[in-house]
Amino acid sequence: MHLQAKGQVNAQQLAEHCQVSLRTIYRDMDALSGAGIPLYSERGAEGGYRLLGNHRTQLNGLSADEAQGLFMLGLSGQAAELGLGGVVAEAQLKLLAALPTGQRDSLAKMSDRFLLDAPGWFGEAETLPALVPLAEAVRRQRRLWLRYRSWKSQRERELCPLGLVQKGGQWYLVGQVGADIRTYRVSRILDFKVLATGFERPQDFNLAQYWQQSRQRLEQESYPDQALLRLSAQGHKLLRALFSPYQLARSQAQGEPDAQGWQQVSLPMGSVWHMASELARLGAEVEVLAPAALRKQLADTASKVLALYRPKDS
Known part of the structure; x- marks a missing residue:
């Protein structure tokens, strides 16, 4: 397929492309010639291997749409959403038909063993007529x-x-x-x-x-600033479960945990209001040390929640 796409390739280029030795390339070229593949080799600086005549590997008449749909093989859900479900299914059938029986069975087994499920947990699939x-x-x-x-x-x-x-x-x-x-x-x-x-x-x-x-x-742009937090051991667990991978990858622990398991951690943050809302989910397992505006916002939120749930006089 590489020769078919490139026209003429020398042995060194083939070895680098296939990540094998020159000896392996020479052996495989002899084997292909022996199997009836019309290969021609030319010596010299401008030489190399090429296919003779119009020899091509065929895929049993793929249409233009089916050829375009090949890039979606293995992404049947996304292909269906884009209106390409039928096209991709037809392309897959023709691709399977072009393969030797052993490879066809192997490909079918692979499709039963790997699945891409792109949406996150507990999310409903969007209905998008457009x-x-x-x-x-x-x-x-x-x-x-x-x-x-x-x-x-x-x-x-x-x-x-x-x-x-x-x-x-x-x-x-x-x-x-x-x-x-x-x-x-x-x-x-x-x-x-x-x-x-x-x-x-x-x-x-x-x-x-x-x-x-x-x-x-x-x-x-979403996380331009840094917050300095003091987290309990449980707070660390909640942080890993509730915050974005981007923030977690850029968080930095400051020193070692104290005797009670509390530790200072810096974490990327966006707006004060949004970060306070996120940290509120950690309850009493987090203390904001900086910036002061974030500490005040979280304290104000805690006061409002306390007032909301304080027993009312009958």
């Missing part, structure tokens, strides 16, 4: 008009849809507006229209790279 037509607009490169509910207000946008990303069970649309590339949560799209006009994708745009950079930027 997802299939949005996916079609991404595939066909058609511009979109949409009305979107942000945190502050409703807004209208015309954009070029560059991709769809599923993160934590939520779908996000990545679109270009002018020179900017932005992210929209699909569940917040109130209305949309697929326009007749097409667009050209930016040649240097890479969806995976954009998403990684966007995610890292969001995490950094």
Whole structure:
């Protein structure tokens, strides 16, 4: 398949690609030739191995849509959400049919042993009627008009849809507006229209790279400050169970636990109000040492809760 894709490759390149020795490459090439694969080898600095004529490995007539759907193999749930369930199923059948019997049985066993369940625990799957037509607009490169509910207000946008990303069970649309590339949560799209006009994708745009950079930027912007806490042993357990992996990975213990098991820990935090709400779940197993505004906010919250539950005079 590597020769078929590259045209001509020398033995050293094949050895590096397959992570084997040159001796293994020479042996395998002899074996392929003996099996009837029309290989041609040419000596010299510009030489290498190539397939003769129009020899190709066939997959029993994959359609263009089925070929595009191959990237979703093993992601049947996501494929169905995007309207590609049937296409992926057909592509999988044709791929299986092209394999030798032993490999076909092995692949079937693998599919029974591994499962991707993307949404988090206790979360209901979103019903997103817009997802299939949005996916079609991404595939066909058609511009979109949409009305979107942000945190502050409703807004209208015309954009070029560059991709769809599923993160934590939520779908996000990545679109270009002018020179900017932005992210929209699909569940917040109130209305949309697929326009007749097409667009050209930016040649240097890479969806995976954009998403990684966007995610890292969001995490950094969401937790710009540090809180200094004093936690009991139980507080440590609650912290690990209730706080985000991003915060936990960047938490730092200060010194050793005291005789009662309490220990100082620094932890990334966002807004004072949000952090106080999160820490309230730890009850009396945490004390805020800094910043002062967070300590005051948590104390005010505790006072209000105490007043709410204080026995009332009859």
